[in-house]
Amino acid sequence: MRKRTLYSYWRFGLYLLREFRLPLIVFWALVFGGGALVWQCYHRKPLGFLESANVVFMLIFMQSERDFPEEWYLQPLWFLIPIIGLGALADSVVRMGYLVFARKEKLQEWHIMNASALRNHVIVVGAGKVGVRIIKDLLQLEEAVAAVDLLREGALISEVIDLGVPLIQGNCRVRKTLELAGVARAKSVILATDDDLANLDGALTAREIRPDVRVVLRIFDETLAKKVASAFRMPAISIAATSSPSFIAAATGCRVLAGFSLDGSATLHVAEVGVSPRGPIAGRAVGAVQSEFGVNIVLHRRGEETRINPAHDVVLEPGDQMLVLAPIHSIAALERPAPAAHQETPSR
Secondary structure (H helix, E strand, O other): OHHHHHHHHHHHHHHHHHHOHHHHHHHHHHHHHHHHHHHHHOOOOOOOHHHHHHHHHHHHOOOOOOOOOOOOOOHHHHHHHHHHHHHHHHHHHHHHHHHHHHHHHOOHHHHHHHHHOOOOOEEEEOOOHHHHHHHHHHHHOOOOEEEEEOOOOOHHHHHHHHOOOOEEEOOOOOHHHHHHOOHHHOOEEEEOOOOHHHHHHHHHHHHHHOOOOEEEEEEOOHHHHHHHHHHHOOOEEEHHHHHHHHHHHHHHOOEEEEEEEOOOOOEEEEEEEEOOOOOOOOOOEHHHHHHHHOOEEEEEEEOOEEEEOOOOOOEOOOOOEEEEEEOHHHHHHHHOOOOOOOOOOOOO
């Protein structure tokens, strides 16, 4: 984290150099160019080059200790140097003051400067509920993030800014907007607006700027998501597919946490499964359960003890909790009560 912070300061320094390059060039050209002229032409007292440059430097602030030159061609210099030098300094002071004001008021220029300092970052387009959640999760992973949104104000927009994420206001379909967000230097772009066409258009614009950038789209239409993923080789997340676990959980009582497709057809789910005394897995070993039911038990919890990828010989007891990766029908089979043993009724 410290390395990233130092790198950010370094990038900010480079940005400031670019922003103030013209006043800096004018100022130092005046100091050394004027110093060279004084060095060669000032005859009241012999001066070295650096001493002559110092004379011009002090003259900019109207504090020169050297006598007014007798040479007519140097005399205008004594009047022009303070005007030009102070003009360059005044321009820099005004620019710096505006940047400080822009930071305080969270103006667009400040966000553009912050975004320009990022490298190998993730651009999240759409600062809505989904976008903000993605941004927060990326920050938890210590990823550098820049955001893009059409809106300038709002509760979610303020939340993104308060997280320290630069937010570029603009349309993701416009090339300039993505360029300001640093797509040429980004690791990937996530388009998470609620407009399928805007997401697709923005994705193509990002690829137009940088063909090798990784692009991920949020698409509501599942059919369109599959076509986009196939035709453009862009991961497209269908809202219908990702929201289905929530509906399953609400309807069946299964604690399904997520669902995803590996090959476009077979869908796997991650679910919490409890070991019931009347269930088919109580008293059985993890390896046997995985083999018989075609599931992968990735986490096992008993009381305060938690095991990630538990050993195959761990015996499951009633009350244990598991995190299981499997097709939904296999997950349902784990919680289905075992059939009661057949008992013959004794004859009287």
